[in-house]
Amino acid sequence: MARQSASPESTDPTAWPSGDGCVECLAGDGPGWWLHLRRCAACGHIGCCDSSPSRHGTKHARVAGHSVLTSFEPGESWFWDVETETFFEGPQLSPPTSRPESQPGPKDKVPTDRRRHLH
Numbered sequence: 001m002a003r004q005s006a007s008p009e010s011t012d013p014t015a016w017p018s019g020d021g022c023v024e025c026l027a028g029d030g031p032g033w034w035l036h037l038r039r040c041a042a043c044g045h046i047g048c049c050d051s052s053p054s055r056h057g058t059k060h061a062r063v064a065g066h067s068v069l070t071s072f073e074p075g076e077s078w079f080w081d082v083e084t085e086t087f088f089e090g091p092q093l094s095p096p097t098s099r100p101e102s103q104p105g106p107k108d109k110v111p112t113d114r115r116r117h118l119h
Helices: 056-064
Strands: 037-040 046-048 068-071 079-081 086-089
Touching: 037 056, 046 056, 056 068
Parallel strands: none
Antiparallel strands: 037 046, 037 068, 068 079, 079 086
């Protein structure tokens, strides 16, 4: 199946990432750790993935009306529309395009039984 292209209104290639971790997790919303990170293609907000305990990436997309997310993981470059559940080819976004490879999550917050907490 061929991927479609993201609509120009759903992405802003000039929007900088909001940081190198989930904004809400780092601010104390939820348990404070994540499995993978997602970047809002419209505004650069970094949130945690839907397998993470708090699912902040998709929550942001729905509340803000910014439906297109992209992976913020090293080596991944896919785009996903949370409304249509469709993968997209997207534009090159402002760097950085992933979290630091040395940082899978806040080391002092990730529980040893993390798999039990994942969705």
